[in-house]
Structure formats: C-alpha cells, structure tokens
Amino acid sequence: MNALLFYSTLCIYFVATVMYMTYLLKPRELLGRAAHWTVAGGFLIHCAFTIARYLEAGHTPITNLHESLSFFSLTVVGVFIAFERKYHVFILGSFVTPLALILMLASSLYSSAIPQLPPALMSKWLFVHTTLAFLSYATFAVAFGAAIMYLIQERFLKKKQLGPLYQKLPSLVILDEINYRCLTFGFPLLTIAIITGAIWAETAWGTYWSWDPKETWSLITWFIYAALLHGRLTTGWRGKRAALLSIIGFFVMLFTFLGVNLLPSASLHSYDRLLGEKYR
Amino acid sequence: MNIVVVGLSHKTASVEIREKVAFAPNQMEKPLKELAGLPDINEGVIVSTCNRVEIYATTHDIAGGMARLKRFLADFHNVSLDVLEPHLYNYHGEGAIRHLFRVASSLDSMVVGEPQILGQIKTAYGYAAEYKASGIILNRFLHKAFSVAKRVRTETKIASSAVSVSFAAVELAKKIFGDLTDKTVMLIGAGEMCELAAKHFLNNGVRGVMVANRTYERAVRLAEEFDGRAVTFEDLFDHLHKADIILSSTGATHFIIGAKDVEEVIRRRRQKPMFFIDIAVPRDIDPKVNNVENVYLYDMDDLQGVVASNLQQRAEEAKKAEGIIDQEIGRFFNWLSLLEVTPTIVALRSRFEEVRQAELAKTLAAWKDLPPDGQKRLEALTSAITNKLLHPPTSLLKRTGQGGRTDLYVDALRQLFELEAEEPQEEDFEELEE
Numbered sequence: 001m002n003a004l005l006f007y008s009t010l011c012i013y014f015v016a017t018v019m020y021m022t023y024l025l026k027p028r029e030l031l032g033r034a035a036h037w038t039v040a041g042g043f044l045i046h047c048a049f050t051i052a053r054y055l056e057a058g059h060t061p062i063t064n065l066h067e068s069l070s071f072f073s074l075t076v077v078g079v080f081i082a083f084e085r086k087y088h089v090f091i092l093g094s095f096v097t098p099l100a101l102i103l104m105l106a107s108s109l110y111s112s113a114i115p116q117l118p119p120a121l122m123s124k125w126l127f128v129h130t131t132l133a134f135l136s137y138a139t140f141a142v143a144f145g146a147a148i149m150y151l152i153q154e155r156f157l158k159k160k161q162l163g164p165l166y167q168k169l170p171s172l173v174i175l176d177e178i179n180y181r182c183l184t185f186g187f188p189l190l191t192i193a194i195i196t197g198a199i200w201a202e203t204a205w206g207t208y209w210s211w212d213p214k215e216t217w218s219l220i221t222w223f224i225y226a227a228l229l230h231g232r233l234t235t236g237w238r239g240k241r242a243a244l245l246s247i248i249g250f251f252v253m254l255f256t257f258l259g260v261n262l263l264p265s266a267s268l269h270s271y272d273r274l275l276g277e278k279y280r
Numbered sequence: 281m282n283i284v285v286v287g288l289s290h291k292t293a294s295v296e297i298r299e300k301v302a303f304a305p306n307q308m309e310k311p312l313k314e315l316a317g318l319p320d321i322n323e324g325v326i327v328s329t330c331n332r333v334e335i336y337a338t339t340h341d342i343a344g345g346m347a348r349l350k351r352f353l354a355d356f357h358n359v360s361l362d363v364l365e366p367h368l369y370n371y372h373g374e375g376a377i378r379h380l381f382r383v384a385s386s387l388d389s390m391v392v393g394e395p396q397i398l399g400q401i402k403t404a405y406g407y408a409a410e411y412k413a414s415g416i417i418l419n420r421f422l423h424k425a426f427s428v429a430k431r432v433r434t435e436t437k438i439a440s441s442a443v444s445v446s447f448a449a450v451e452l453a454k455k456i457f458g459d460l461t462d463k464t465v466m467l468i469g470a471g472e473m474c475e476l477a478a479k480h481f482l483n484n485g486v487r488g489v490m491v492a493n494r495t496y497e498r499a500v501r502l503a504e505e506f507d508g509r510a511v512t513f514e515d516l517f518d519h520l521h522k523a524d525i526i527l528s529s530t531g532a533t534h535f536i537i538g539a540k541d542v543e544e545v546i547r548r549r550r551q552k553p554m555f556f557i558d559i560a561v562p563r564d565i566d567p568k569v570n571n572v573e574n575v576y577l578y579d580m581d582d583l584q585g586v587v588a589s590n591l592q593q594r595a596e597e598a599k600k601a602e603g604i605i606d607q608e609i610g611r612f613f614n615w616l617s618l619l620e621v622t623p624t625i626v627a628l629r630s631r632f633e634e635v636r637q638a639e640l641a642k643t644l645a646a647w648k649d650l651p652p653d654g655q656k657r658l659e660a661l662t663s664a665i666t667n668k669l670l671h672p673p674t675s676l677l678k679r680t681g682q683g684g685r686t687d688l689y690v691d692a693l694r695q696l697f698e699l700e701a702e703e704p705q706e707e708d709f710e711e712l713e714e
Binding site for chain 2: 028029153157158160162166167169170171172173174235236237238239240241
C-alpha cells in the first residue's frame with residue numbers, strides 16, 4: 001500500500017515535470033494550469049503516503065534517507081504550490097518540479113524498511129524540529145529556483161539577447177520578490193528549527209549544543225541567510241547579489257542536509273548513525 | 281447566397297479619407313437599419329475603427345450587392361463616390377472570408393498582432409445583432425472569425441512581441457519592473473520620439489512624469505502636457521534617483537550621464553532597478569552605465585535590434601497564422617455550401633413525405649380489413665422506399681461542397697420536383713446537422 005502511494009507520487013511528479021518542461025517550450029495557459037493541478041494531485045497522494053508511513057512507524061517518517069528525501073520533496077512541492085498560486089508564474093514549476101522529482105528518485109534508491117527508533121528520540125520534538133527544518137529547506141529551495149531564473153533573465157536583459165526564453169520568464173521584480181518572500185518565511189523557520197533542535201538535544205542528550213557537524217553547518221547556513229536578510233533590509237541588497245547569495249545558501253543548506261552524512265567524523269544526526277551505537 | 285465585403289483601411293486610404301466615412305460607435309442604429317433595408321442585401325455588419333471602415337453583407341447578386349454597398353457608404357456620409365472609389369477594396373466568397381479572418385486575427389493591422397481589433401469587431405457585431413442587421417450567415421461567419429482569431433492568438437506568438445521602438449521600450453520595462461503603475465518616468469530633453477515613448481508609458485499606467493530641459497520654459501510646457509513636473513537641467517542629478525525609467529534625447533554632443541553618476545544614484549535608491557532609454561544620436565548616456573548592477577541601458581540601436589528580431593519572429597508567426605486561416609476557411613466554406621443546399625434538401629424530403637402520406641392514407645382508407653400489424657408494415661415499407669430513393673441525391677448535394685455544380689443540381693431538383701424556392705431557416709439547418 002505504502003509502496004503503491006510512493007510510486008504513484010513518483011510517477012505523477014514525473015508527469016508534472018514533463019508538463020512543466022513542455023510549458024517551457026510552449027507556454028500555453030492551459031498546459032500551465034494542467035501541470036499545476038497535476039503536481040497538486042501528486043502532492044495530495046504524497047501527503048497520504050507520508051501520513052500512512054507515520055501511522056505505520058508511529059513517528060514522523062524522517063528517520064532514514066528514504067523517508068527524509070521523500071519528506072523534503074513533499075515540503076518543496078507544498079511550498080512551491082503555495083508560491084505558484086500566489087504569483088501565478090507557472091514557469092517556476094519548470095525549475096522546481098525537477099528538483100522534487102530528483103529527490104523522489106533518490107529516495108527510491110534507499111531501503112524503505114522502517115527503522116526502530118530509540119525511545120529517547122521518540123518525542124513530539126521529532127515532529128516539530130524536523131518539520132520546521134524541512135519547511136525552511138523547502139522555502140530555500142524555491143528561492144533557489146527563483147534565483148536561477150533571475151540570473152538567466154538578468155543576463156538576457158543586460159546582454160540584450162531577447163530570445164524565446166526571455167519572453168517566457170517573468171519580470172525581474174517578481175522573481176526578486178519571490179526570492180525575498182522565501183527568505184522572510186524560511187529564515188524564521190530555520191531559526192525556530194535550530195532553537196527547537198537545541199531544546200530537544202537537551203532533553204534527549206542532556207546538552208543544548210554539542211558542536212555536532214550538523215549543528216555547525218546549520219549555524220553556517222543560518223549566518224548566510226541572516227547576512228542576506230540583513231543586507232536586503234539595510235543597504236538594499238537585491239537582484240543579482242541576492243540571487244547569488246541564495247544560491248550559495250542553498251548549496252550550504254544541501255550540505256547541511258545530506259553532506260554531513262559523508263563527513264568522516266560521524267554526526268549524531270547522521271541517518272545511518274541515528275539508530276546506531278553512537279546514540280547515548 | 282454570397283458573402284461580400286466593401287471597405288477601406290490604413291493600407292488604401294489616408295486618415296483624411298478614413299475619418300470621412302467612419303461611423304460613430306454609439307450611433308449605429310440608423311446605418312445598420314438602412315443597410316439591412318437595402319435591396320439585394322440580406323444581412324449586414326459594419327466594422328468601423330480608426331484604421332478601417334468595412335461593410336460585410338450577404339447578397340444573391342455579387343456585383344449588384346457590392347455596388348449597393350459602395351453607394352450606401354458614400355451617400356450615408358455625403359461623400360462623392362468618385363472620391364471614395366479609388367480607396368475602396370471589395371472581396372466576395374472565399375476572398376471575403378479570408379479578409380475578415382485576417383482582420384480579426386490582427387494580420388491586417390497597422391501594428392500586426394495588436395490586440396484591440398478583435399474587441400472592435402466584437403462590438404461591431406454586437407450592434408449588428410442588436411439592430412437585427414445580421415442573420416444566420418453573418419452570425420455564424422462572425423463567430424467563426426472570433427474563434428479563428430482566438431486560435432491564431434493561442435497557437436502562434438503573433439501577439440507576443442512588439443514592433444515599434446516605443447512599444448519595445450515598454451515591453452522591456454515590463455520585464456524589468458513587472459507592474460508599471462507605481463513607476464515614474466523622467467524625460468531629459470525633448471523630441472517627438474521621446475514624447476511618443478512617454479505617452480506610451482503613460483498609457484501603460486506609469487504614475488509620475490518629470491521633465492528636464494535646458495530651456496526651463498520648454499520643460500514646464502511639456503510637463504503640463506503630461507501632468508508632470510518640470511526640473512531645471514542643473515538639478516537633474518538631485519532628482520534622478522526618483523525616476524525608474526529615464527528617456528533621454530538631448531542635442532548634447534557628449535555624454536551627459538556617466539557610469540559614476542549612476543552608481544551614486546542607484547545607491548541612493550537602495551539598488552532599486554533603473555531603466556535608461558537613450559534615444560539621442562549622438563548618445564546622451566555612457567554605455568558603461570549598463571554595467572552598473574540593477575541598471576539597464578538601451579540605446580536606439582539596441583531598441584531597433586529588439587524590434588528587428590520581433591519583426592522576424594512575427595513574420596514566421598504570421599506564416600503559421602495564414603496556415604490556420606486556410607484551414608478554417610475550408611471548414612467555414614463547407615458549412616456555407618451546406619447551408620445553400622439545405623433548403624432544397626428539406627423541401628425535397630417534405631415533398632416525398634407529402635406524397636407518401638397522401639398515398640398511404642388513400643390505400644388505408646380503401647383497405648378496411650387490414651390488421652394493425654399490416655398497417656405498420658405498410659408504413660415501414662413506404663418510408664423505406666422514400667428514404668432509399670432520397671439518399672443518393674441528398675448525399676450528392678452535401679458532398680458537392682464549394683464546386684460550381686451546386687446551383688445546377690439545386691435548380692434541376694427544384695424544377696423536376698416542383699419545389700418552392702425558400703430562404704434557409706435556422707431550424708432546417710439544425711435538423712440537417714443531426
């Protein structure tokens with residue numbers, strides 16, 4: 001049942017991605033709308049999968065790479081749908097749905113066995129902390145898509161090469177605003193995620209902050225987005241500079257999310273270690 | 281029944297002529313009623329815009345009908361037909377259909393792809409329908425034209441790119457700023473180009489206008505015209521940061537705005553984007569300004585480059601649009617020729633039915649002891665015979681389509697079976713379509 005839901009989601013995201021890619025070539029209003037509803041349908045099934053998984057496991061399905069990648073994809077799609085509805089720029093989907101699809105494909109490569117979670121980690125904080133963290137990741141992912149679009153469009157306007165893609169991309173101001181909106185949602189979410197993480201760490205491991213690699217990198221990500229927000233609010237960092245910084249921020253964030261697992265010094269947050277002997 | 285059109289447009293007549301024969305949009309009742317009352321004319325629609333005046337009509341007599349329309353156009357506006365004649369064009373049949381389809385799709389417009397024309401034709405049709413000047417054929421014709429225009433709009437990119445320099449400038453501004461409604465334009469210097477572009481920006485919702493000129497009086501005069509404010513040339517850099525879009529066309533022989541100036545201005549604006557349009561030759565603004573972050577500079581050559589690439593794209597799209605129109609002409613023509621034979625088919629059927637019923641009644645009256653079952657069989661037998669006999673001529677008529685033999689067949693059938701000549705009725709046609 002879960003597998004069926006998972007693979008249906010994967011297939012629908014694939015179809016939606018193909019539709020959004022076609023939209024890039026032939027921007028018909030109808031196609032955009034169809035793609036939007038397709039991805040929205042996929043999102044609902046994805047929600048159903050996540051809930052089913054939650055019920056089966058008894059905890060938020062975010063404890064191994066299979067679950068986490070899928071959950072990340074879910075939040076990216078959810079945040080993307082919200083932004084698309086607000087700004088009516090279907091073409092954003094051409095840049096964001098491929099990411100959601102890649103995440104799902106990556107997720108499908110990992111074992112879907114349900115890990116047994118140590119009792120100390122079984123708390124409401126698991127849900128609160130991880131959901132907040134993933135929501136912030138997702139808004140930064142949408143900001144990343146908008147930033148890429150901004151850089152492309154800005155280059156067209158500066159170089160005065162106004163090809164077909166130029167016609168299809170929205171205005172610079174809209175792209176910049178999406179980027180800014182993502183930041184104003186994502187940054188507070190990340191902040192609260194870090195704080196709740198610290199509280200959880202205190203209850204689970206007895207210390208608020210242990211300079212675990214994941215914690216350190218989260219802090220680095222936080223500083224990057226803090227700098228961007230500060231620059232925006234004070235000296236008017238916008239446009240290209242903001243776009244570049246949110247692209248850097250996104251990659252650092254990805255490293256926080258995935259790369260930390262690859263570090264030689266194992267992290268408490270590391271997915272394969274999460275359940276292992278390292279846990280105290 | 282033939283569709284004809286008589287008219288003139290920006291391609292054949294100057295504005296002096298066009299305005300003489302234009303119809304006032306809110307006074308369409310009189311001309312439309314007169315038009316519908318003309319002998320030889322069955323239905324009519326009048327399209328009158330600032331770029332064209334056209335009368336679409338249906339008539340049995342092509343030459344006579346078109347002469348009537350020309351005379352009507354001249355007489356209604358008290359213009360001599362001799363003056364008008366050289367500017368008039370006329371089409372009939374397929375030519376007329378193609379013409380309206382092209383006009384509605386904005387292929388015949390001054391600015392190809394401009395969106396207003398479709399709305400104007402819809403309004404014109406609205407009046408014709410309101411005053412009952414249009415009937416079954418023109419109703420269908422105009423609706424078809426709307427759907428063709430819609431197809432062209434969605435299936436080609438004809439409407440998506442701009443062909444005049446000021447139009448191109450506005451499109452670029454929209455790609456930078458999105459919405460233009462809270463933006464301010466600054467005009468530096470004066471000149472027709474500059475004013476035209478400024479007007480275009482105002483039409484697109486720009487809020488404020490500032491004018492700077494070496495002659496302050498001139499700046500004031502121009503500012504009044506645009507409901508904006510004048511700035512002395514010396515104070516230019518004190519006000520530049522308030523402008524989002526800058527249109528420059530002074531007679532200066534050197535750059536009046538350099539990259540350093542703009543860097544300072546953009547900092548003062550906290551990096552809010554600026555769009556400089558330099559339409560002066562020689563140029564007013566240092567090209568290095570384009571390298572400043574969040575600043576976009578387009579000079580005359582750049583804009584013309586945009587226009588040229590738009591034109592090229594548009595020519596390709598126009599070809600596609602013509603293809604769509606060809607297809608749709610075929611479809612509409614089939615409908616039209618079907619319409620022509622419909623009354624004959626209906627009359628032929630009712631003639632056969634009449635005979636059958638009469639003969640059946642006679643037989644049944646004489647054959648008193650026929651059981652009900654036998655009556656039913658007799659009924660079925662006779663109707664099978666008539667239907668079998670009717671099938672070949674009916675399908676032949678429907679198939680003949682736009683070929684010239686339709687009239688021949690219709691005439692022959694009418695004489696052979698003593699059918700009465702009738703105008704097509706809407707109900708007939710619906711019946712046939714099922």
